[in-house]
Amino acid sequence: xxxxEICARLxxxxxxxxxxxxxxxxxxxxxxxGGANLEQSFVHLRFGLxxxxxxxxxxxxxxxxxxxxxxxxxxxxxxxxxxKQGKIEKTYWAxxxxxxxxxxxxxxxxxxxxxxxxxxxxxxxxxxLPAQTRWxxxxxxxxxxxxxxxxxxxxxxxxxxxxLRVHCAARDFPIFGDPIYGAGVAPNTRLHLHARAIxxxxxxxxxxxxxxACAPDHMKALLAxxxxxxxxxxxxxxxxxxxxxxxxxxxxxxx
Numbered sequence: 001x002x003x004x005e006i007c008a009r010l011x012x013x014x015x016x017x018x019x020x021x022x023x024x025x026x027x028x029x030x031x032x033x034g035g036a037n038l039e040q041s042f043v044h045l046r047f048g049l050x051x052x053x054x055x056x057x058x059x060x061x062x063x064x065x066x067x068x069x070x071x072x073x074x075x076x077x078x079x080x081x082x083x084k085q086g087k088i089e090k091t092y093w094a095x096x097x098x099x100x101x102x103x104x105x106x107x108x109x110x111x112x113x114x115x116x117x118x119x120x121x122x123x124x125x126x127x128x129l130p131a132q133t134r135w136x137x138x139x140x141x142x143x144x145x146x147x148x149x150x151x152x153x154x155x156x157x158x159x160x161x162x163x164l165r166v167h168c169a170a171r172d173f174p175i176f177g178d179p180i181y182g183a184g185v186a187p188n189t190r191l192h193l194h195a196r197a198i199x200x201x202x203x204x205x206x207x208x209x210x211x212x213a214c215a216p217d218h219m220k221a222l223l224a225x226x227x228x229x230x231x232x233x234x235x236x237x238x239x240x241x242x243x244x245x246x247x248x249x250x251x252x253x254x255x
Contacts, residue, residue, distance in 0.1 A: 065195025095192035139226030151226035
């Protein structure tokens with residue numbers, strides 16, 4: 001990404017951390033086969049510090065949305081502890097095939113690796129690690145073929161690899177566009193999973209930092225079929241602009 005492109009995706013900035021709107025289809029770091037990745041652009045996010053920011057957590061290559069970066073070692077240590085303690089609240093949006101019978105629910109299914117040859121592919125396994133996800137239906141509709149779909153908010157209580165994807169598939173409403181756990185994917189169809197919001201209690205003396213990422217373009221058509229409108233993201237953009245104005249005003253006062 002160019003400096004302009006990565007900076008345009010900056011959702012939040014302070015002295016400790018950054019939150020970036022990760023695009024779908026781009027891995028966060030270099031894989032064993034190399035190739036483009038988001039970390040390559042972190043050099044453009046130093047903002048006066050001597051080193052690049054670093055990842056505080058991960059998102060799958062095909063997942064879009066809020067990605068947290070620590071700006072220095074102490075920040076990364078603080079963020080790592082908050083993630084480990086489960087104090088950072090994450091909200092995902094997903095479009096799923098099929099419609100859940102209820103309007104909300106809780107999935108408590110332990111997960112383990114599918115097999116050593118499949119890398120990060122996962123499966124439900126009673127002997128696996130605990131994995132819990134709360135979900136809520138935000139809207140219902142039909143895709144272009146007339147098949148039922150639903151727009152879900154997903155709230156992971158744990159952070160296992162592919163947790164949301166496996167949990168949704170296990171409950172018979174796989175995430176739309178999932179090539180691993182879904183029931184067949186049309187060519188050029190992206191995963192409809194988006195890290196919509198994150199809430200970080202970074203300071204004991206200040207309110208938690210709350211950041212949202214607008215719906216990605218590839219999800220808008222199916223989200224709209226379930227009742228989503230562009231107006232829901234207008235408030236997100238306005239909040240981001242207000243934060244940036246406040247940051248700049250505070251900087252001027254310091255000078």
